[in-house]
Amino acid sequence: MNTRRPLATLVGLLGALVAPVSLLAQAKVESVVVAPQGDQVANISSTTISKSGLHVLNVAPKGSRSVYLHDGVEGVRFDRVIGHRALSSDGKRHAYTALVGTEVILVLDGKEIVRAPALHGSLTPFGAFGFSPGGKRFWYVSPAETGGVHKLVVDGVASDPTHGITLNPVFSPDESRYLAMFSRQEERRGELLMIDGKNVGFQGTKPQFSPDGKNVITIGRAPDTDLLLINGKPASRAPVIHSVHMSAGGLNFRVLSGKRGTPGVFLEHGGKKIEGSDCDLIEKVLFSPDGKRYAALCSVGGTRKFVLIDGKKGQLYDQVEELQFTADSAKALYLARSFSAGQFLVVEGDESDGYQGIQLVLGAGKRIGYIAQATGQPNVKVIVDGKATSVRGASFLGFSPDGSRYGFNGFGGAGLSLYLDGVEQQGVNVYTTNFDEGQNRPRVRFSPDGKYVAHAGSVNGDTSKRGLVINGKLIDAMVSGTLYSLPFFTPDGNHIVYFRFIPGGGYEVVVDGKGVEKFTSLPVMPLSAAPFEMGADGVFTFIGLVDGAAKSFRITPDGSTSIASMLAAVDAAAAKVVADAEAATKKAADDKAKADADRAAAAAKAKADADAAAAKRKADADAAAAARAKAAKDAADARAAAAAKAKQKK
Numbered sequence: 001m002n003t004r005r006p007l008a009t010l011v012g013l014l015g016a017l018v019a020p021v022s023l024l025a026q027a028k029v030e031s032v033v034v035a036p037q038g039d040q041v042a043n044i045s046s047t048t049i050s051k052s053g054l055h056v057l058n059v060a061p062k063g064s065r066s067v068y069l070h071d072g073v074e075g076v077r078f079d080r081v082i083g084h085r086a087l088s089s090d091g092k093r094h095a096y097t098a099l100v101g102t103e104v105i106l107v108l109d110g111k112e113i114v115r116a117p118a119l120h121g122s123l124t125p126f127g128a129f130g131f132s133p134g135g136k137r138f139w140y141v142s143p144a145e146t147g148g149v150h151k152l153v154v155d156g157v158a159s160d161p162t163h164g165i166t167l168n169p170v171f172s173p174d175e176s177r178y179l180a181m182f183s184r185q186e187e188r189r190g191e192l193l194m195i196d197g198k199n200v201g202f203q204g205t206k207p208q209f210s211p212d213g214k215n216v217i218t219i220g221r222a223p224d225t226d227l228l229l230i231n232g233k234p235a236s237r238a239p240v241i242h243s244v245h246m247s248a249g250g251l252n253f254r255v256l257s258g259k260r261g262t263p264g265v266f267l268e269h270g271g272k273k274i275e276g277s278d279c280d281l282i283e284k285v286l287f288s289p290d291g292k293r294y295a296a297l298c299s300v301g302g303t304r305k306f307v308l309i310d311g312k313k314g315q316l317y318d319q320v321e322e323l324q325f326t327a328d329s330a331k332a333l334y335l336a337r338s339f340s341a342g343q344f345l346v347v348e349g350d351e352s353d354g355y356q357g358i359q360l361v362l363g364a365g366k367r368i369g370y371i372a373q374a375t376g377q378p379n380v381k382v383i384v385d386g387k388a389t390s391v392r393g394a395s396f397l398g399f400s401p402d403g404s405r406y407g408f409n410g411f412g413g414a415g416l417s418l419y420l421d422g423v424e425q426q427g428v429n430v431y432t433t434n435f436d437e438g439q440n441r442p443r444v445r446f447s448p449d450g451k452y453v454a455h456a457g458s459v460n461g462d463t464s465k466r467g468l469v470i471n472g473k474l475i476d477a478m479v480s481g482t483l484y485s486l487p488f489f490t491p492d493g494n495h496i497v498y499f500r501f502i503p504g505g506g507y508e509v510v511v512d513g514k515g516v517e518k519f520t521s522l523p524v525m526p527l528s529a530a531p532f533e534m535g536a537d538g539v540f541t542f543i544g545l546v547d548g549a550a551k552s553f554r555i556t557p558d559g560s561t562s563i564a565s566m567l568a569a570v571d572a573a574a575a576k577v578v579a580d581a582e583a584a585t586k587k588a589a590d591d592k593a594k595a596d597a598d599r600a601a602a603a604a605k606a607k608a609d610a611d612a613a614a615a616k617r618k619a620d621a622d623a624a625a626a627a628r629a630k631a632a633k634d635a636a637d638a639r640a641a642a643a644a645k646a647k648q649k650k
Contacts, residue, residue: 026560027511034072034543035060035550046081050091053531054541054552057085057094068107070094071552075110083124088135095131095138097124108138113156116143132171137178139169152180152194159197166191172213179207179216193218193232203232211248211291219244228254236271242282249291255282267296267308276313279306288329295332297323307334307346314349327403328366335360345370352383363399369406371397382408382422389422396430398442400450407444407453415463418444418472420453427461428472435485435522435530445486447493452563454496456483468498470563473570476513479503484522488534494564495557497540509542509553512561513569517553519544 034056047058057070059081068075068085075096082104083097095108104124105115116125129140142151142158152159154169159180167181181191182199193203195216204220204227219241220227220234226241227234240257242265254268267277267285279298283305286295296308297320305320306313309332317336325332333347335358342354347368352358355372362368369384371394380394384406391410399406409416415429430443433456444455457469466481467474484499484507497511499522507522508515522531522544532542540555 026558027514027516028554028556028558029517030554030556031517031546031551032072033549034069034552036548048085048087048094050087051089052091052533054533054543055087055091055094056543056550057087057096066098068094068096068098070110073110075107076105076112078105082118082122083126086130088131089133090135093131093135093138095129095140097126097129106140114140114142114153128165128168130168132169132175132178134175136175137171139178141165148185152182152197154178154197157197159194160199162192162194167207170207170209172209173211174213177209177213179209181205181207200232204229206243208244208246211246217244217246224260238268243285245285245287245294247287247291247294249287249293251287251291251294253285253294253296255285274308274311276311277308284323286323286325288325288332289327290329293325293329293332295323295325295334307332309349312349314346315351317344322360324362326362326366326368327364330366331368333360333368342375345372355381359397361397361399363406364401364403367399367403367406369397369399371395371408380410382410382419384422387422389419391419391424394419396441396443398444398446400446400453401448402450404450405446405453407442407446409443415458418453418455418457425472427459428469429458429461429463431456431458431466431482433483433485443486445489447489447563448491449493451493452489452496454487454489454498456486467500468496470496470567473567475566475570476500476510485530485532488532488540489563490534490538490540490557491536492538494562495538496563496566497534497555497557507544509540509544509555511555511557512563513566514561516555517544519546519551519553520548521545 035058047056049056055071057068059066060069062074062077065077065079066081067077078098078100080099082099085094085096087094093109095106097104097106099118100115102118102121103115104118104126105112106126106129107113119125125143127141129138131138137155139152139154142153144150148163149161150164151161152165152169162182163185164183165180166183169178169180171178177196180194182194183191190202191205193200193207204218207216207218209216215230218229220229225237225239228236228241228244238254238256239260242255242257245253245255252269255265256268257265264278264280265282266279267274267282277296277298279300280302281299282296283299284297286297287293293310297305298308299305300316304316304318306316307320307323308314318339319337321335323334331348333345335343336346337343338354342356343358344354345352345358345360352372356375357373359371361370367385369382372381372383374381379390379392382389382391382394382397391412394408394410397406397408405421407418407420409430410419410424411417412419412424416431418425418428418430432443444453446453452470454468454470456466458466459469459472459474465474465477467478468476468483468487478500480501484501487496487498489496495512497509499507500510502508502518506518506520508518510516522542532540534540538557541552543550543552545551
């Protein structure tokens with residue numbers, strides 16, 4: 001059965017609908033219609049969907065006019081769409097332009113903030129607008145004023161006048177400050193720098209904030225030298241400064257060239273060249289999570305590459321991929337390939353064995369895992385923190401969120417077996433879900449503390465019964481035999497939420513084994529965004545189709561159920577089966593013993609009756625014989641007496 005269904009176009013709003021708490025279970029269920037016509041094919045030209053797939057901005061008719069809907073909430077009415085629209089990175093904020101009469105309005109979070117006459121009757125005068133990376137701030141370039149003057153407006157505050165923004169705003173890490181490059185017609189020397197809306201003049205190119213947001217760094221160009229400028233003041237110089245890289249841990253580097261017009265670059269720190277950093281191009285400078293270590297990816301000879309880690313130069317390779325640090329910053333690592341010798345995992349400069357291919361997976365802290373396939377070998381190695389397990393067809397390696405555990409799949413027994421911490425879980429098989437979360441992503445999901453592991457599967461080698469398996473126990477056997485997606489744990493690890501199919505059609509969302517809401521289907525968003533997620537607050541959000549409408553649901557588990565209670569119920573059911581079996585065995589034994597005793601008593605009684613009958617027969621015979629003997633004696637005595645009497649008479 002094909003259970004994937006494309007997301008319907010999110011068009012129109014008949015009104016927000018908030019559902020009451022479901023009567024199927026105690027979990028709190030809230031919902032709102034985000035599109036009453038959810039069964040139409042997604043229309044990218046009129047719909048924008050957030051990266052998470054959970055926030056929607058779309059156009060809908062409203063009488064003779066139109067409105068934009070953000071998560072089902074109506075904005076202002078307008079005549080027609082003009083210009084573009086934008087969502088913040090988290091999808092919670094939105095902005096768009098639209099035509100009202102002969103004017104264009106700019107709307108932010110559902111409210112008009114400015115309007116201006118349309119250009120040539122049909123073009124927007126708002127050429128650019130958007131959100132800061134974290135969505136805290138909103139900016140736009142104002143329509144042209146007299147003399148072609150524009151202003152950059154950030155959160156409603158206008159900048160000094162410009163004639164064109166040549167670099168969209170760059171925000172400091174905390175988004176409290178911003179900078180931009182702009183031009184002015186009366187200036188012919190190049191671009192000017194704007195900081196927090198103020199024109200600070202010519203301060204070079206490639207502006208950026210320091211990690212703490214307090215300083216602005218630029219590169220100034222002079223005829224025979226380049227200058228590193230901090231807040232417009234010269235800090236250092238070099239023949240050519242290509243780029244500047246800074247970490248929150250206090251590391252500062254420049255990528256330099258020794259002479260103008262000559263090829264080659266090198267890395268410089270603290271005014272000193274880092275030995276071994278000479279190369280044709282420094283492609284990347286990467287800092288560790290704590291900002292105290294660095295790694296640079298360098299290329300030489302056009303195609304060959306090496307990695308420089310904290311000043312130590314690595315070997316040359318044909319390819320270098322996935323350069324990164326472990327979560328605890330302790331180790332730098334990358335995948336390297338030699339066209340003649342295969343692929344290697346290189347950790348702090350130390351190579352692994354060569355393999356045909358490697359899938360790298362990092363866990364929390366210092367954990368490093370990878371699946372390695374050797375050429376021509378049937379078994380695959382799963383190597384975690386240096387410990388190798390050889391398994392046929394190993395795949396889908398993943399760590400628990402806290403890094404305490406790991407799991408993968410392999411053909412150890414019948415079907416695709418589950419391996420936990422390198423040990424095969426006998427009789428536990430893993431199956432794919434309907435929603436593919438990625439080719440190399442784990443097919444199991446751990447609770448945040450690693451206490452529970454959940455997946456679609458079967459147990460005890462019984463593949464005829466499939467469903468949700470937690471810690472090797474079949475918790476919810478399903479008619480479909482699988483899950484729509486991997487289940488979701490709440491952040492506290494106490495609850496689990498998942499989707500299952502309803503016999504005859506449709507789906508339901510389930511909390512701790514209890515269905516809480518039914519719906520027609522779970523749409524797959526454009527760009528394959530999954531329309532569901534577990535929030536840090538423990539609220540599960542998803543978009544489902546109900547009666548042709550797309551609805552956003554919020555599911556909040558409560559204390560009436562838990563994973564522990566689910567497992568306890570399974571254990572209790574299993575214990576009852578064992579107890580019932582033991583009781584049945586005891587009853588059968590007792591029944592047999594009673595039957596044997598009854599048979600023995602009956603046999604003893606029959607024998608006693610037979611013995612009594614035999615004794616009676618013997619006694620009767622003896623009595624009869626005695627009677628006969630007595631009778632004979634009596635007869636003899638009578639005859640003798642008669643004879644004697646007769647003799648006396650003679």
